[in-house]
Amino acid sequence: MYNQTEIIKDTTDLGPDGELVINMGPQHPATHGVLHLVVTLNGETIKKIEPHLGYIHRSIEKMCERLSYRQFIYVTSRMDYLSSHINNTACALLIEKGMQIEVPERAKVVRTILNELTRIASHELWIGAMAMDLGAFTPFFYAFREREMITDIMEDTCGARLTMNYIVPGGLMYDIHPNFQTKVKAFVKQFKEKVTEYEDLVTGNIIFQSRTKGVGVLTAEDAISYGCSGPVARASGVSCDMRKIAPYDAYDRVEFDEVIETAGDSFARYIVRVKEMNQSIRIIEQLIDNIPEGEFVGKTKNVLKLNKGEFYQRVETARGEFGVFIVSEGGTTPYRIKFRSPGFSNLSVLDHIAKGSKIGDLMATMGTLDLVIPDIDR
Amino acid sequence: MTNEAIKEYITQHAPDATYDETGEWLNIVVESNQLKPLAAVLHGQPMQMDFLFCLTCVDYTTHLTMVYHFTATKDRSMNIVIKTNLDRANPIIETLCDIWRTAEFHEREVFEMFGVTFLHHPDLRNLILEEETAIAVDKTKGYWPLRKDFEDPINMIKL
Amino acid sequence: MLSLESITKTTQDWLFAKFSPEIALTIECVIVILLCITLFAVLGLVLVLLERKVAARIQIRLGPNRVGPGGIFQTAADTLKLIMKEGLTPDTADKFLFNLAPFIVMMVAMLLLAPIAFAKNFQIWDINIGVLYISAVSSLSVIGILMAGWASNNKYSLLGAMRSGAQIVSYELSAGFAVLTIVVLTGSLRISDIVASQENGWWLFKGHIPVIIAFVLYIIAVTAETNRAPFDLAEAESELTAGFHTEYSGMKFALFFLAEYINIFIVCAIGATLFLGGWMPLHIGHWDGFNHIMDYIPSSVWFMGKTFFLIFVIMWFRWTFPRLRVDQLLNLEWKYLLPISLFNLLLVTVIAIMGWHF
Numbered sequence: 001m002y003n004q005t006e007i008i009k010d011t012t013d014l015g016p017d018g019e020l021v022i023n024m025g026p027q028h029p030a031t032h033g034v035l036h037l038v039v040t041l042n043g044e045t046i047k048k049i050e051p052h053l054g055y056i057h058r059s060i061e062k063m064c065e066r067l068s069y070r071q072f073i074y075v076t077s078r079m080d081y082l083s084s085h086i087n088n089t090a091c092a093l094l095i096e097k098g099m100q101i102e103v104p105e106r107a108k109v110v111r112t113i114l115n116e117l118t119r120i121a122s123h124e125l126w127i128g129a130m131a132m133d134l135g136a137f138t139p140f141f142y143a144f145r146e147r148e149m150i151t152d153i154m155e156d157t158c159g160a161r162l163t164m165n166y167i168v169p170g171g172l173m174y175d176i177h178p179n180f181q182t183k184v185k186a187f188v189k190q191f192k193e194k195v196t197e198y199e200d201l202v203t204g205n206i207i208f209q210s211r212t213k214g215v216g217v218l219t220a221e222d223a224i225s226y227g228c229s230g231p232v233a234r235a236s237g238v239s240c241d242m243r244k245i246a247p248y249d250a251y252d253r254v255e256f257d258e259v260i261e262t263a264g265d266s267f268a269r270y271i272v273r274v275k276e277m278n279q280s281i282r283i284i285e286q287l288i289d290n291i292p293e294g295e296f297v298g299k300t301k302n303v304l305k306l307n308k309g310e311f312y313q314r315v316e317t318a319r320g321e322f323g324v325f326i327v328s329e330g331g332t333t334p335y336r337i338k339f340r341s342p343g344f345s346n347l348s349v350l351d352h353i354a355k356g357s358k359i360g361d362l363m364a365t366m367g368t369l370d371l372v373i374p375d376i377d378r
Numbered sequence: 379m380t381n382e383a384i385k386e387y388i389t390q391h392a393p394d395a396t397y398d399e400t401g402e403w404l405n406i407v408v409e410s411n412q413l414k415p416l417a418a419v420l421h422g423q424p425m426q427m428d429f430l431f432c433l434t435c436v437d438y439t440t441h442l443t444m445v446y447h448f449t450a451t452k453d454r455s456m457n458i459v460i461k462t463n464l465d466r467a468n469p470i471i472e473t474l475c476d477i478w479r480t481a482e483f484h485e486r487e488v489f490e491m492f493g494v495t496f497l498h499h500p501d502l503r504n505l506i507l508e509e510e511t512a513i514a515v516d517k518t519k520g521y522w523p524l525r526k527d528f529e530d531p532i533n534m535i536k537l
Numbered sequence: 538m539l540s541l542e543s544i545t546k547t548t549q550d551w552l553f554a555k556f557s558p559e560i561a562l563t564i565e566c567v568i569v570i571l572l573c574i575t576l577f578a579v580l581g582l583v584l585v586l587l588e589r590k591v592a593a594r595i596q597i598r599l600g601p602n603r604v605g606p607g608g609i610f611q612t613a614a615d616t617l618k619l620i621m622k623e624g625l626t627p628d629t630a631d632k633f634l635f636n637l638a639p640f641i642v643m644m645v646a647m648l649l650l651a652p653i654a655f656a657k658n659f660q661i662w663d664i665n666i667g668v669l670y671i672s673a674v675s676s677l678s679v680i681g682i683l684m685a686g687w688a689s690n691n692k693y694s695l696l697g698a699m700r701s702g703a704q705i706v707s708y709e710l711s712a713g714f715a716v717l718t719i720v721v722l723t724g725s726l727r728i729s730d731i732v733a734s735q736e737n738g739w740w741l742f743k744g745h746i747p748v749i750i751a752f753v754l755y756i757i758a759v760t761a762e763t764n765r766a767p768f769d770l771a772e773a774e775s776e777l778t779a780g781f782h783t784e785y786s787g788m789k790f791a792l793f794f795l796a797e798y799i800n801i802f803i804v805c806a807i808g809a810t811l812f813l814g815g816w817m818p819l820h821i822g823h824w825d826g827f828n829h830i831m832d833y834i835p836s837s838v839w840f841m842g843k844t845f846f847l848i849f850v851i852m853w854f855r856w857t858f859p860r861l862r863v864d865q866l867l868n869l870e871w872k873y874l875l876p877i878s879l880f881n882l883l884l885v886t887v888i889a890i891m892g893w894h895f
Contacts, residue, residue, distance in 0.1 A: 020692075044863075054506040062524055097402075135766060135860025141596040201857070207767055208859050224428050224451055227480030238451060245454045310401055310459075312432070312447065325445070327436050336524075338434040348483045360770070360862035377506055 019047055024362075026055050032129075032366065033373030044358045049351045057377040064337045069095055069304040070168070072334065076324075077163040079339065080375035082122040083317035085114045088167040090324050093248055094313035095169035098306045098328070102299070103249075105292040107171030112250040113184065113287050114157075114166070116280040120191070121150040122318035123277050130270070130367035131202055134211055139202050146194060149187045156183065169304060171297035184288050188281055198274065212266035216353045216365035219264060226352065227345035230320025231272040232369060236264035242316035254286045269368040305332055319343055319370055343375040379425065379456055387425065392416045403447075403457045410444075410462045414472040417446070417460070421477050426450050427458070430474070433484035435492045437526050442469050442492060469494040491524040541837055542658040569661055573650055580802055581795040582612040587845075588798070588852055595856045616791060624787030627690060634688035639785070639792035641681035646799040648674050652728050653806050656816050656837035660729065667728035668720055671807055672713050675762070678800070679705050685793075686781035698781035700863055701764055707870040708761040708768075714878035715755035718747055718885045719811045722894065732815040737822055739814035743895040747885035752812045754878055756850065759804040761866070763797060766855040770863050801848060809843035816840040822895070 019042045026036040034055035040048040060079065064072040073091040077084035089111055096103055124147040128140035151161040156177045158166040166173050202208055218228070223236040233240050241258045243251045259275040261268040306328040314323045320342025327336040346369050354365050379387075381404045388395055392412050398405040408416055420427040432447035442464040449457045464471060473496040474481040485496045486505040496502055503509075507521070522528060548568075552561040586601070586609065593600030601608035626635060652667040654660040664670055679702050686698020720726055722744055723734045734740075740748050761768040782793045809815060816836035820828040861869070888894055 054508065057506045059523060131859060135769070136858060137592075138596050138856050141598065145597065202859075205858065207861055210865060211859065211862060222479070225479040227429065227431060227478070229431075240451070310405075310445075312402065312459075314431075321431065323432055323447075325432060325434060325447075336436045338432065340432045344483060345480050348480060352479075358862065358864070 026052075032371060035371065035373050039359075039362070041359070046354055046357055046359065046362060049354055049362075051347055051350065053373070053377050055377065056374050058374075060378045061337050061339065064334060066333060068332050069306060069334070072337065073167070073169075074163070074165040076339065077165060078374065079341065079378055080317060080319065080322070080343070080372050081162055082125060082372055083118055083319065083322075084162065084164050085111075085118040085167060086315055086317045087322060088165070089115060089249065090313050090315040090322055092167050092169045093315070094311050094324050094326060095304060095306065096298075097313065098309075098311045098326075099169070099300075099304065101170050103171055104295040104298055106294045107296050107298070108249045109287050109291050110172060110176055110296070111167060112254070113284055113291075114154075115249070116283050117150050117153065117184070117187075119318045120277050120280050121147050123273050124150075126273065126318075126367075126370050127198060127202070130364075130370075131208075133363045133367045134208065136202065136205075136208070139198065142194070142197055142201070146187070146191055149183075149190065153180070153183045153187065156180070168297060168300075170300045171295070173297075175296045176291075181288060181291065184284065188284055188288070191277075191281060195274075195278065203271070203274065209267060211360070212270060212364050212368070213263075215266045215357065215361045216368065217263075217265045218349060218353050222349065222352060223264075226349040228320070228349055229342050229345065230316070230318070231269055231276065232320065232346050232349070234259060235261045235268035235272045237262040240321065242314050242321050246314060248315065250287060251283075254283045256280075256283050266364045266368040269370075273370070303332055305330065306334070317342060319372065319375070320346060339378055341375040341378065343371045343373070347371055347376055379453070384425070384456070384458060388416065388420075391419045401459075403459050405459045405461060407461045407463070410464055410471050413444075413446075413460065413462050414474070417474055418477060420448060420458075425456070426452055427456070428478075430478040430480055433474075433481055433488065435488045435494060435524075437466075437492065437524065439526050441466050442494065444471060444488070444494070446474075464494065470497060471495075472497050473499040475499055491522060493520045493522040493525070540835060541656040545659060573647055573661075576650070577647065577795070577799060581798055582616070584798040584802060584848070585612045585615070585794075587848070591849065591852045592856050595853070619791040619794075620788055622787040624789060625784075627784050629690045630784065631688040631690065634684050635784075636789070638681050638685035638688060639789045639796070641684065642678055642796045643792055643799075645674060645678045645681065646796050646803060649803045653803070654728055654732055654810060654815050655840055656835070659816075659837070663727065663729050666726045668716055668726045668731070668811075672709070672716065675804075676706075676709060682781050685785070689781070689784040691784055694781050694783045697783070700770060701781055704764070704768060704770075704863075704866060705762050707867055708758045708874075711754050711870060711874040711878050712758035712762060714875075714882055715751040715758065716807075716811060717882060718744075718751035721882070721885050721889050722748070724889075728810060728815075731811060732817055735814040735817045735820075737820055738895060739812065739817070739819070741812045744885070744888070745894065747881050747888060748812065750877065750881045751885070752808075754874055754881070755808055755812070756847070757874065758870075759808065760851055760854060761870070763800045763804060763851075765801065765851060767858040767861050768866055769855075770860055770866065801851060802844065805847035805851065806840075806844045808847050809840065813843045813847075814839075815843075 019040050021038060021040050024037040024039055025032075026034040036052040036055065038050045038052060039046055058078075060075055064075060067075070073088050076087035076091055080087055095101070124143040128143035131137075131139040154164055155161050157180055158164040218232065218236045220237045223233040223238050228236075228238075229240050237260060239258060239260060243256075244258055256279045259272050259279060261272055306326065308328060308330040311326045311328070312323060314321055316322075321340070322342055323340030325338040325340065326334045329335045350366065350369060354362050357365070381399060384404060385397055388406060392408050392415075394409060394412070395416075396407045398407065427448040427450045429449045429451050430446060431449060432445070434445050436443045436445060444462050444464060446460045447457065448460065462471070469492070471494060473485055475485065475496075476498075482500065483505060485499055486502060488494050489496060489499075489502055490504040490507050507523070521530075523530070549565065552564055555561070556564065589611070590600040590608070601611035604611045604614050626632060649671060651662040652660065652664055652670055654663075682705070683698050683702050686694045686701070689695070719731060719740055722740060723731045725731065725734075735743075737743075741752055782790060785793060816839050818828070818831035818834060818836070818839050820831060
């Protein structure tokens with residue numbers, strides 16, 4: 001017959017101090033992608049979280065060393081697939097900066113509108129998935145109702161719903177669909193009516209508030225030290241919106257607020273994203289009626305060659321600051337590309353803020369960090 | 379601070395640094411042993427470069443170059459790039475984890491992709507790749523995929 | 538109109554006339570058992586489909602609508618699938634307890650059908666301690682759950698079963714106090730007395746404030762007792778464990794699954810009996826004309842209507858609220874619901890003594 005210690009040793013995985021070690025993932029119900037967390041627990045309290053990455057590593061940086069400057073842009077759509085237009089814009093802007101390509105006004109405005117639509121679509125999916133993680137299944141369907149309208153617009157314009165290959169160095173690949181303006185206006189109208197539904201169903205719900213307030217608090221110094229950006233940092237009081245710091249495309253001529261909260265907990269991160277959706281609608285409203293006529297792409301050669309040197313471009317995706325760093329030796333393919341993804345730094349802060357909390361809180365924290373794992377693994 | 383003021387300030391602390399202003403931002407090249415003291419100085423007053431937003435490595439076939447991008451949250455127009463060259467056969471450099479916590483993950487990635495050893499890093503091991511991949515290919519050489527002379531007969535397809 | 542009461546009376550008279558008393562009694566018992574099992578099966582089918590349709594409509598979609606007109610055969614198809622699935626028993630599981638657990642949960646659910654009055658004079662067993670019997674027997678279901686969690690030999694099942702057990706035991710107190718409120722007002726534990734006392738109006742309206750508080754507490758407590766959202770942490774899929782029934786598959790899982798829905802029906806039936814008058818039509822005081830009209834609707838329709846209304850409310854909760862964390866759940870019971878229930882009991886006693894109810 002076993003005695004108690006032997007039974008426990010035999011049947012459980014124990015950490016060094018006799019704590020329980022469990023695996024979350026790599027397959028999660030809904031959201032997040034393939035993230036493998038090894039969580040060390042003491043009862044219900046978390047002692048340490050260690051993320052194991054690499055389940056969707058596709059060696060994109062090495063692969064891009066063989067792709068031409070026109071081809072590598074669309075690989076970024078597959079990285080953070082929820083902000084595909086924004087990632088493509090980053091690459092296109094870098095090449096335009098490096099080769100001094102002139103971008104026509106029409107392309108700039110349409111690119112901005114597409115970026116903001118992508119941001120709203122990403123936040124919609126996030127709100128649905130996060131509510132589902134916490135047990136409220138209905139907001140998922142309501143959020144997807146709006147997201148479907150956006151993906152329908154994208155399907156008409158770009159031909160694809162998720163990995164949209166539409167933005168080229170110099171502007172757009174082809175002109176916008178004739179119904180683009182009407183459809184976007186219809187979407188804006190519906191969104192403004194329905195956004196109050198989220199407020200009522202999720203934000204005002206006392207169970208939701210008690211599960212996210214005070215959970216996963218991130219101070220401003222930690223946010224800066226860990227390199228966090230996007231809504232995660234803005235919820236802790238750090239002003240870091242790349243659209244304001246280094247404006248690109250048409251962002252310098254629209255008015256919008258940068259949403260900053262100071263609480264730093266999960267509820268603050270939630271509020272920042274909901275308010276950002278409203279700001280995005282504001283930007284779209286200012287631009288949709290005045291899309292300038294003209295060319296939709298600047299004059300470029302077919303085969304692009306960047307001069308010798310190093311280039312860096314930053315944009316603000318739905319998750320934070322996305323950076324593209326290219327070292328070019330003057331050829332037709334990049335010598336070295338580095339993609340600075342926002343999720344990489346946001347994930348490193350998970351261990352720090354989830355220590356000492358319960359497992360139920362881990363769901364709320366991970367949900368509000370809004371990680372997309374292909375972005376992290378590249 | 380303007381580029382001139384930055385250059386003056388840095389020359390006080392690292393006299394051997396060379397400057398390159400051809401790109402978008404001020405590039406500074408220092409020796410590898412001078413990087414940590416210079417970085418510590420930059421983190422403190424008066425420059426307060428507290429945001430390290432990109433840490434990577436480039437393999438020029440004769441040597442490796444570490445590239446660090448800094449900015450200050452108080453003054454976002456101030457961006458500098460610090461580069462340092464490492465010996466390809468034995469790349470060792472001090473870690474920046476104790477000053478900027480974001481360096482932990484970034485340095486782990488550079489460690490596994492290029493083989494750069496970071497001294498005093500709290501937890502230096504592979505981040506994205508599995509530990510067993512190197513063993514499967516060739517135990518004597520290191521498995522550093524982003525180097526230019528990387529060969530993997532099992533997993534790589536050469537066109 | 539042929540009422541259920543007259544059917545049972547006719548059958549009983551005919552049986553006792555034809556056979557000797559012992560055999561007639563035995564045949565009656567067999568008929569009742571068959572009816573119970575049929576009710577179970579039909580209820581299970583109907584409730585699962587109702588849940589799926591209600592969920593779908595709240596989530597702006599249609600729900601099952603392919604299998605049969607409007608999807609009414611969906612649950613039958615699902616049950617058929619579950620029966621034909623391979624029933625895996627883990628090797629290291631405690632076989633006897635593992636196989637026994639779903640049956641205990643089903644047996645408790647069936648035993649609770651006995652005192653419920655489905656229509657006028659249509660009760661299986663009108664025991665004089667009806668309410669006490671219900672409280673006592675419903676507590677036995679915890680044994681089945683803990684048995685399932687322990688016998689699975691799986692640390693996640695055990696965690697889930699312990700959480701479930703703690704939750705059920707805590708919320709029984711509040712449910713018990715809410716039920717006691719009605720007992721104080723009626724003065725009897727017998728179900729038929731309670732229903733008869735609501736002849737001039739349901740207790741929800743007659744007893745005003747304390748009964749309304751008790752009703753709200755009762756609904757919250759039974760949602761927690763049946764492990765329904767927002768209190769379903771024990772079986773939450775996006776948390777770590779799938780609860781105490783992780784290791785069950787095939788017919789045994791089907792039994793757990795059905796038992797959960799039957800439990801919901803039973804607690805809603807009890808709630809309808811105690812607070813909403815059971816089979817008693819809506820009577821208002823001494824408005825004889827109005828009462829007479831209400832009497833035309835058969836009592837079984839009244840009972841089923843009230844029960845299904847409460848079931849709909851409980852299903853509504855599930856698809857609206859997010860989940861409570863386990864410490865918040867127990868916090869809610871011990872720090873908020875229990876003191877309120879105790880205070881409410883005092884209040885209702887004062888009201889009953891002073892006669893300040895209708």
